[in-house]
Amino acid sequence: MKLTADEERMLAGESGPGVQRAIELLIAVGEAYEAEKLIDISSSHILSPEMQFWNTGQLSRWSRELVAESVEGATHFRVPVTINPIFLEPAIAERLGYPESYIEEMRQSLAFGRETYARLGVIPTYTCCPFYIHPLRQGEHSGGAESLVVLFNNSVLGVMVNRESGPTALATALTGKTPLYGMHLPENRYGRVLVELKDDLDPGAFTYADYNALSYGVGKMVVDKIPVFLGLPQNMSITQLKYLCAPLGVSAGIPMFHAVGITPEAPTVEAALGGGKPEMSIEVGRKEINQVFEELCSATELKIDYVFLGCPHVTIPEMKEIATLLQGKKIKSGLLLVVGITEPLRLLAREMGLVDIIENSGGMVVSGMCSAGSFLRRGVPEGFHVGVVATNAAKAAHYLKAGGVQVWFGTMPECINAAVTGKWEAA
């Protein structure tokens, strides 16, 4: 691989062993993809093993060792860097009655991470939606991990970014570089599968859950091929678009989709396909959407213990919708309703009185926490279980179901209703 003088200096260890290891890692990954060189990036989005995956026990200690090795000698991130949410907010672990020693360990792991990344200059977004806070423009090259960020950046904003792994994302932040392959090359960004909606669907009347189900179902059908959605409303909101993005990240391995008339590179279907022919066409109707609703519900018990909204983190309009549904109501005693958000939006929502409405009804508005991962088996102490969960997020439902948790997947009003009555009463 051809390296610039600046890259050669990093490789020689002039910026310390952490940066040296980071550039070695990027070169090796680039060579696996036959990248001819590294390119400069304008930003990156990282995630943290000791905050997002392993908060306690030996795995947390090893995660911290890995991060300490990876940043050894580094003084700063070379580009603006945002960061993914943490695994579980200690305040919620307290509400769930987790042992004090367990929570104390969580706090130590989180404190290590917060200090480490703050020292390097991270923008402490702790969100899977950094585009609310640090949006990028079409054509910018970015680095980083988190499938939702990658899908949203490529498909909604026209940013060029690969689905990287946790360690390579950190390496891009430390070096300001990424190998030139995949989504950084225009010829790899074209769509390969046409997705048409059958006449029995009216996307203009889709709920957020419907967008989730469409995304999840299409992901299973395309697996690793970039889909081109036809017939989606041109006026789709950011809230609807993040729900169209997120489930594709778990049901497929793709970094991008095209929505004709919405994706900057897809003004027409021809542009989305790059002038080529699609490898296949699929049709999605009400039957396929309903199948996803059924598939994502793993629960058998109707009694609900935990309701989660905010995967991906909620927008302000969603906060308004949740507050409207909860106004004047009380959440069933003993049941936990958590709304996941990023801190700057939580502050705005508080100023708007929306947080008070949710809190007065007995719900919690929690910033910086990942709902999709919070109750995987590995994150729950011995002898505890979270009970039955209701959510309107296909991504969270997918992970919870895979982790053996009983989950109901439905619309936001159905989830709020479950929080109030304590029972799942889907229409």
Place this chain on the structure above:
Amino acid sequence: MESFTLKGRGASKGVAEGEALLTHDAISFLSDISITEGIITSPQSRCKGQSVSGKILIFPTGRGSTADPYGFYMLKKAGKAPKAVINVDANPTTVAGAIISNTPMVYKLDRNPLDVIETGDHVLVDGNKGIVIITKKGRANDGRAS
């Protein structure tokens, strides 16, 4: 003592030798292997229940995602990692995992390793030079490639 050499590309540096464990399944270190035990747990794998610990692990390619390299690293920390990895094609998540775990890895060999290596063969992996030396099982007199 029939031994022969395959040439390819080194993804992660270092030299290691040991007994081959070969699987025709793509591997995710986080979801197909118990990261504290080193046992293949994937129900659909024909190697389910076998240990990767201390082996030269040979598989077609990785199927990991964002957190997969952490799984490789945890295996190493638990003392249950393979001594080296040989892939047909390299998935970047496996490359990243091998590098952060200081485990030699080679790929893109001049012959398909899945065709010419069998479980139990003695294999030396040189990640610096990108080569693999194979001694077929039952033929090595001292357990070392020569």
